[in-house]
Amino acid sequence: MNTPDTALAALLSSRIRDVPDYPKPGVLFKDIAPLLADAEAFAALTQALADRAKALGATKVVGLEARGFVLAAPAAFAAGLGFVPIRKKGKLPGEVFAQSYDLEYGSATLEVQCDAFAPGERVLVVDDVLATGGTIAASLDLVQRTGAELVGVVVLMELGFLDGRERLAAHLGSAPLETLITV
Numbered sequence: 001m002n003t004p005d006t007a008l009a010a011l012l013s014s015r016i017r018d019v020p021d022y023p024k025p026g027v028l029f030k031d032i033a034p035l036l037a038d039a040e041a042f043a044a045l046t047q048a049l050a051d052r053a054k055a056l057g058a059t060k061v062v063g064l065e066a067r068g069f070v071l072a073a074p075a076a077f078a079a080g081l082g083f084v085p086i087r088k089k090g091k092l093p094g095e096v097f098a099q100s101y102d103l104e105y106g107s108a109t110l111e112v113q114c115d116a117f118a119p120g121e122r123v124l125v126v127d128d129v130l131a132t133g134g135t136i137a138a139s140l141d142l143v144q145r146t147g148a149e150l151v152g153v154v155v156l157m158e159l160g161f162l163d164g165r166e167r168l169a170a171h172l173g174s175a176p177l178e179t180l181i182t183v
Contacts, residue, residue, distance in 0.1 A: 049075030072126035133164030
């Protein structure tokens with residue numbers, strides 16, 4: 001995925017459905033449900049994510065609530081690694097690190113359990129979409145607060161017109177940000 005895999009991108013893109021005016025008028029929603037329902041496409045995506053986790057030397061794969069879970073957990077399994085969820089506030093038991101961030105209208109908070117990583121563990125963050133970057137930026141801050149080392153971020157789809165990549169630059173350090181499809 002360091003260089004775009006055009007065959008993989010074409011396969012994945014062909015299984016993503018555009019839903020106009022969802023969740024509100026004027027929005028074109030990118031629905032990944034058809035991709036997940038297609039065994040060939042889902043397997044190819046899972047293997048690509050697992051391969052990146054191994055190539056980057058990750059010891060854990062993080063998935064962001066909620067669709068990031070669906071991508072990160074099978075990739076972690078395929079790579080022989082552990083999976084760690086980053087969830088919305090109040091969804092995890094025990095002691096947690098919390099990180100608030102701004103949304104278009106208001107704010108939100110993400111959490112990760114304090115004992116999710118051993119110090120120095122190498123973490124790959126996986127999510128379905130990079131839009132404005134707020135959710136991923138907050139998750140990267142959480143990973144760093146745990147003492148883990150960020151080795152990279154991989155997203156299925158980047159909405160390039162929203163400039164989320166620029167917002168993440170300060171949170172990535174030297175870790176790469178990779179996307180399979182750019183819209």
